[in-house]
Amino acid sequence: MLRGLVADREIRAINDTAFAVTPALREAYASGDDDELAEVAMAEAARASLRLLAEDSALDDKDADSDDDASPARGPIFRRAVIAADVDGTTLRPDLDDAVVRLSAAIPYSAIASVHVDLADAEPQVSKAVDVIDAADMGDPDAEFVLGDAEDHQLAWYAAQELPFLLDLL
Known part of the structure; x- marks a missing residue:
């Protein structure tokens, strides 16, 4: 998706779903300034990124099962990615979660x-x-522990103009 953003100069979120500091998120936390609440929304987005990686992994596994000659030297590389953007025209989605919004359009690179x-x-x-995100979502304590290990890693920050160079390095 990040390569598509660089090539197309815009990105459309899957199902137009995104994460933001919403009134419901503000209500859910007794304290916290905008920066702290933005970190909460970022963590939710990072967890959603894991779900996308799991979906892609399942599709890759299905493709590998159908290709008997496939024998990758190294397994897939998984890194969470979150895009922070300034957008208007969002709709609140409290039926999904406190930080979830629906976007009204693709997000331009600018x-x-x-x-x-x-x-x-x-x-x-x-x-x-x-591998365990679904089990963690269902409350499996061992899976939640594994998920916590991943979430202990902070995502590195890159300016938007650095994205093409970052993708070349991955």
């Missing part, structure tokens, strides 16, 4: 404030979390 991506040292924990 609206991207920053991109946040896991560093290489997070890959082992993120890979394990991808």
Whole structure:
């Protein structure tokens, strides 16, 4: 998706779903300034990124099962990614979660404030979390522990103009 953003100069969120500091999120926390609440929304977005990675991994597994000659030397590389953007025209989605919003359009590259991506040292924990994200969502304590290991890694901050160079390095 990040490569598509660079190539197309815009990105459309899957199902137009995004995360933001919403009135419901403000109500859910007794204290916290906008920066702290933005970190909460970012963490929710990072967890959603894990779900996308898990979905892609399941599709890759299905493709690998159908291709008998496929034998990758190294397994897939998993890194969470979150795009921070300044957008208007969102609709609140409290039926999903306090920080969830629906976007009304694709996000142009010019609206991207920053991109946040896991560093290489997070890959082992993120890979394990991808495998158990569904179980963690269902309350499995062992899966939640594995998920916590991944979420202990802070996402690295990159300016939007650095994204093409970052993708070349991955």
